[in-house]
Amino acid sequence: MVQEHEPSGHLGTAADGSADRAHQTDAAEPTATRRTAGDTESSRASRGWWDRNADEYQEEHGGFLGDDRFIWGPEGLDEAEAGLLGPADRLKGLDVLEVGAGAAQCARWLAAQGARPVALDLSYQQLRHARRIDAEDRARGGTAGREPVVLVQADATALPFRAGSFDLACSAYGAVPFVADPVRLMREVHRVLRPGARWIFSVTHPIRWAFPDEPGPEGLSVAASYFDRTPYVEQDEQGRAVYVEHHRTLGDRVRDVVAAGFRLIDLVEPEWPDWNHQEWGGWSPLRGGLIPGTAVFVCERDRAAR
Numbered sequence: 001m002v003q004e005h006e007p008s009g010h011l012g013t014a015a016d017g018s019a020d021r022a023h024q025t026d027a028a029e030p031t032a033t034r035r036t037a038g039d040t041e042s043s044r045a046s047r048g049w050w051d052r053n054a055d056e057y058q059e060e061h062g063g064f065l066g067d068d069r070f071i072w073g074p075e076g077l078d079e080a081e082a083g084l085l086g087p088a089d090r091l092k093g094l095d096v097l098e099v100g101a102g103a104a105q106c107a108r109w110l111a112a113q114g115a116r117p118v119a120l121d122l123s124y125q126q127l128r129h130a131r132r133i134d135a136e137d138r139a140r141g142g143t144a145g146r147e148p149v150v151l152v153q154a155d156a157t158a159l160p161f162r163a164g165s166f167d168l169a170c171s172a173y174g175a176v177p178f179v180a181d182p183v184r185l186m187r188e189v190h191r192v193l194r195p196g197a198r199w200i201f202s203v204t205h206p207i208r209w210a211f212p213d214e215p216g217p218e219g220l221s222v223a224a225s226y227f228d229r230t231p232y233v234e235q236d237e238q239g240r241a242v243y244v245e246h247h248r249t250l251g252d253r254v255r256d257v258v259a260a261g262f263r264l265i266d267l268v269e270p271e272w273p274d275w276n277h278q279e280w281g282g283w284s285p286l287r288g289g290l291i292p293g294t295a296v297f298v299c300e301r302d303r304a305a306r
């Protein structure tokens with residue numbers, strides 16, 4: 001998210017600042033830049049990056065996320081307390097789509113509330129971790145007779161579901177920051193939701209794009225234009241994108257959800273809590289106490305069928 005030539009502390013980065021180690025073992029280190037990246041290039045880069053880095057990502061962040069908790073971002077905002085999806089006792093029996101689910105931690109929490117979640121992700125290796133967690137849980141007798149989470153491997157911009165299949169859709173940093181055309185993704189979510197259903201998603205707070213993506217004091221001075229929407233791209237020696245994140249300003253995000261047919265009900269900016277001492281890439285207690293790191297958009301689908 002910064003104009004520099006070392007990969008930055010982006011979403012998939014480990015606490016020690018390393019990223020894409022698997023990639024680096026058999027190729028030169030990717031370089032970071034800001035340049036355009038379209039739908040296909042972004043999708044291909046995301047699938048490759050998350051497949052190569054799923055093991056390390058889950059090893060690094062799995063403990064913080066928990067196997068069956070619903071954590072909205074590095075601040076640790078927990079759905080069990082936040083209630084952004086609505087009261088937990090009303091989730092029972094709902095068909096819920098988790099978009100960009102990773103190892104399906106959130107979907108597992110939803111299942112524990114009695115919902116019927118479907119966990120969708122582009123990365124086979126991320127979904128393999130979902131299966132591993134379910135299998136470990138089962139071996140411990142922890143699922144109490146629950147079925148493993150339903151997993152679907154697909155791109156969030158082309159959802160393989162019939163119109164009106166879900167009562168609720170959610171995403172904790174999944175897919176939305178990685179796609180070139182977020183309106184296309186939102187329209188797909190709108191299509192598969194039933195009238196009046198909610199769509200709640202979290203992304204990096206747009207203001208972060210003006211600062212170097214560093215957890216320390218160097219991450220506190222504005223270094224780039226907040227208004228520059230040029231994507232953050234890590235590319236290999238041939239100039240092929242291996243990691244892409246797309247920036248939208250706060251106003252862009254509002255316009256995107258409205259263009260897709262949603263009403264924005266709330267925009268939550270979680271504050272950094274005292275108990276959280278962990279760093280996650282560029283997210284840290286230091287920066288979290290001064291500037292927002294996550295934005296959670298709470299949206300409702302219009303009631304009329306489209």
Ligand SMILES: C[S@@+](CC[C@H](N)C(=O)[O-])C[C@H]1O[C@@H](n2cnc3c(N)ncnc32)[C@H](O)[C@@H]1O
Nearest residue numbers: 046050100102122123155156172173174175178
């Ligand atoms: C930061 S993880 C978030 C997952 C989970 N909530 C977590 O906190 O670990 C981002 C996830 O989005 C997925 N993803 C990226 N682009 C996607 C796309 N176009 N369609 C579906 N999933 C995508 C990645 O594979 C990855 O599992």
